Amino acid sequence: MIKLSDIRKIYNKGKSNEFEALKEVSLTINDGEMTAVIGKSGAGKSTLLHILACIDSYEDGEYYIDDMLVKNLSEKKLAEIRNSKIGMVMQDYALVDDFSCIENVLLPLDFAKNKKANKTELAMNALKSVGMDGMAKKPVNKLSGGQKQRVAIARAVVNEPSIILADEPTGALDSKTSAEIMGLFHKLNENGKTIIIVTHDMEIANQCGRIIEIFDGKIKF
Ligand SMILES: Nc1ncnc2c1ncn2[C@@H]1O[C@H](COP(=O)(O)OP(=O)(O)OP(=O)(O)O)[C@@H](O)[C@H]1O
Numbered sequence: 481m482i483k484l485s486d487i488r489k490i491y492n493k494g495k496s497n498e499f500e501a502l503k504e505v506s507l508t509i510n511d512g513e514m515t516a517v518i519g520k521s522g523a524g525k526s527t528l529l530h531i532l533a534c535i536d537s538y539e540d541g542e543y544y545i546d547d548m549l550v551k552n553l554s555e556k557k558l559a560e561i562r563n564s565k566i567g568m569v570m571q572d573y574a575l576v577d578d579f580s581c582i583e584n585v586l587l588p589l590d591f592a593k594n595k596k597a598n599k600t601e602l603a604m605n606a607l608k609s610v611g612m613d614g615m616a617k618k619p620v621n622k623l624s625g626g627q628k629q630r631v632a633i634a635r636a637v638v639n640e641p642s643i644i645l646a647d648e649p650t651g652a653l654d655s656k657t658s659a660e661i662m663g664l665f666h667k668l669n670e671n672g673k674t675i676i677i678v679t680h681d682m683e684i685a686n687q688c689g690r691i692i693e694i695f696d697g698k699i700k701f
């Protein structure tokens with residue numbers, strides 16, 4: 481379970497360009513929920529996702545993942561949480577362009593405590609789950625946008641995280657390819673993953689069991 485209480489995020493604290501990007505955000509997301517986060521540009525959607533992903537800190541409030549308080553933790557501990565519990569998918573895929581599909585999917589396994597021999601098998605299984613096992617050795621810069629996003633999803637799930645966070649995962653894709661990528665998120669959700677998708681697209685948002693709107697750094701009810 482994910483629980484945020486009264487989270488405040490301030491960029492450039494104490495400087496003349498100080499900016500409060502999240503204001504007293506409280507939110508509970510149960511295991512297995514599929515949630516869309518919507519809101520205008522600059523509302524704070526990515527900021528929220530980065531806090532949830534433990535890649536950004538916050539000034540006030542508390543963030544719990546599975547009853548563990550994510551606050552004042554060492555970089556090592558944060559990396560451990562990210563690796564074991566969270567998979568991230570970005571609009572621009574964030575793949576290593578001149579690596580092959582399988583090399584990209586192997587990356588998170590290098591940080592995890594898996595036996596070496598096992599890693600290739602895990603990466604291949606992840607690629608298979610998104611229909612990309614046939615292109616395992618192809619460099620990702622030779623792939624279409626939809627294929628790249630499939631590889632990015634394989635990389636996000638290879639460590640079997642319980643939570644998948646996606647920031648505009650279909651933002652760069654045409655509607656047919658978007659629907660295919662959403663199909664993968666639905667499949668992951670059916671298999672018990674908690675999914676949180678930031679989107680501008682109401683058609684995508686309406687496919688999620690729950691919609692959260694952020695307005696000026698606050699959750700709109
Ligand atoms: N690193 C940063 N330093 C200073 N201000 C920032 C930083 N990142 C984001 N902001 C500001 O915080 C606010 C929220 O940004 P955020 O990226 O969360 O918006 P968003 O809802 O994801 O927007 P978009 O839909 O355009 O992606 C914006 O006003 C933005 O300018």
Ligand SMILES: [Mg+2]
Pocket residue numbers: 525526527647
């Ligand atoms: Mg954003």
